[in-house]
Amino acid sequence: MSRTEIGERPHHVAFLLVPEFSMAAFSSAVEPLRIANMLAEQEVFTWGLLSVDGAPVAASNGIVFTPSGGLKDLRRGNTVIVCSGLNVQKYQTKPLENWLRRQDRLGVNLGAVCTGCYILAHAGLLDGYRCTIHWENLASFTEEFPDITVSTHLFEIDRNRFSSAGGTSPIDMMVTLIALAEDRDLAQQVAEELIHAPIRDQTEHQRISxxxxxxxxxxxxxxxxxxxxxxxxxxxxxxxxxxxxxxxxxxxxxxxxxxxxxxxxxxxxxxxxxxxxxxxxxxxxxxxxxxxxxxxxxxxxxxxxxxxxxxxxxxxxxxxxxxxxxxxxxxxxxxxxx
Incomplete structure (x- = not known):
């Protein structure tokens, strides 16, 4: 993914919160952006929260988030990141699929954390791309989408698609994206601020040996x-x-x-x-x-x-x-x- 594919400053990221999403994965994805702005002392990134219908969404731990709007309210976005977690199949709908396909046609980068790749795959948006998903969901994902290349890596970045396995792996993915959008020095400082240095490479495996x-x-x-x-x-x-x-x-x-x-x-x-x-x-x-x-x-x-x-x-x-x-x-x- 090149600098031009990520978009010009400020780089805007829309987080689509799916019910029962993983709060750990979402927090690991959004915090590096906040810290990047703090360290750069300017608004390098902006972000917003969306839900399918604009209604509040509960994470898998029960904490409720109030989004700024629904799918129809996305005004601009270089990037959309699908944040999901438990029971992801329950929340896959035709309107959501159609909206994601429309964003793809508009040139929006599409990302996913934790089980978000299931939603992208179901919409046909991972055909011909590499992706990753949480190791607990790997068996079911490969059974349902046998033609999609899925790895056991911490994260995958393949052109304008990117995905992370969940947990704290979105930190590594987002820091790598910050390096692509800005520079590696800023990315390294973000990782150190998060006490997450060194930055893990995308080819590292999710599970312990x-x-x-x-x-x-x-x-x-x-x-x-x-x-x-x-x-x-x-x-x-x-x-x-x-x-x-x-x-x-x-x-x-x-x-x-x-x-x-x-x-x-x-x-x-x-x-x-x-x-x-x-x-x-x-x-x-x-x-x-x-x-x-x-x-x-x-x-x-x-x-x-x-x-x-x-x-x-x-x-x-x-x-x-x-x-x-x-x-x-x-x-x-x-x-x-x-």
Whole structure:
């Protein structure tokens, strides 16, 4: 993104607040702009808050923000940043899609923090662009938008599109954008003022390293767990995992028992069930399709494993009746209607 693409001074940013947006991500995006103005001792950036209808919007923590207007009230804007968070699918609407497409036609830069990329993707505005999204939403996003290039990086800047994963990563993204719009010295001063130096590069990953996550640095174990995470839809057999790591199946068992206190088969199953829960909560995929996406060929086996691990069925997870109960309800309704 070049200086001319960002626009002339003052660079104006409109933050579109979607209900249940992440306050941490929003604050991390707006504060660097305020600090840049303070340090530059002039109005380098201006900003405003929008909601779809102009009404107050509650963040995911319950704090309510009053915007300056609705979509129709945007008078000028070099940049629009979509700020969302929980249950983002609920707030995707045709009017919002049409408005975002219109901004794109007008040459407005489009950004997103946390789960905002879901809204841009649903509007067809990420086709041919790189983006990123919070790691918890990555599985559901790739299932719904398989043709969009999505990374696990902290943030992505691709021409007039930019996105960050949420949390504090918008600080790094906005500081980088400040460097592009103004100069790197100002950007570095902003980062230091936020006690966020050094500035993290956009290619850094969101999550802590795999050895840190599993609490072990054994190279063979790390290699095997990475292979498991990359093959959740088509699980590898213990023999395949052991062979690829240059181990026997007995050595594989001992390795997992020693460091993770469970068998490799059990650990693999837990990874697949965790992905299934994310898909159930974050997508409209059918339970059967979720089962298949997580390597279960039998819906009944999936339901049994899910209930044993989470103490509720996949249908109950969504607040839906199970398939047998659903059919019984339909039959009762048909009988009542005569």
């Amino acid at each position: 795999l050895p840190a996550r599993i609490g072990a640095r054994h190279p063979k174990l790390v290699q095997i767990v990475a292979a498991m995470e990359e093959n959740l839809e088509d699980p590898l057999s213990p023999a395949e995992l052991a062979r690829d790591a240059g181990l026997s199946t007995r050595q594989l068992e001992r390795l997992f028992r020693r460091y993770l206190n469970r068998s490799p088969k059990r650990y693999y199953l837990e990874l697949r069930l965790q992905k299934a829960r994310q898909l159930l909560l974050q997508t409209d995929m059918s339970v059967i399709n979720v089962a298949m996406a997580c390597g279960f060929t039998s819906p009944s086996h999936f339901s049994k494993c899910y209930r044993a691990f989470f103490d509720r069925t996949p249908y109950r997870e969504r607040g839906l009746p199970g398939p047998h109960l659903a059919r019984a309800v339909e039959q009762a309704e048909d009988f009542a209607r005569g």
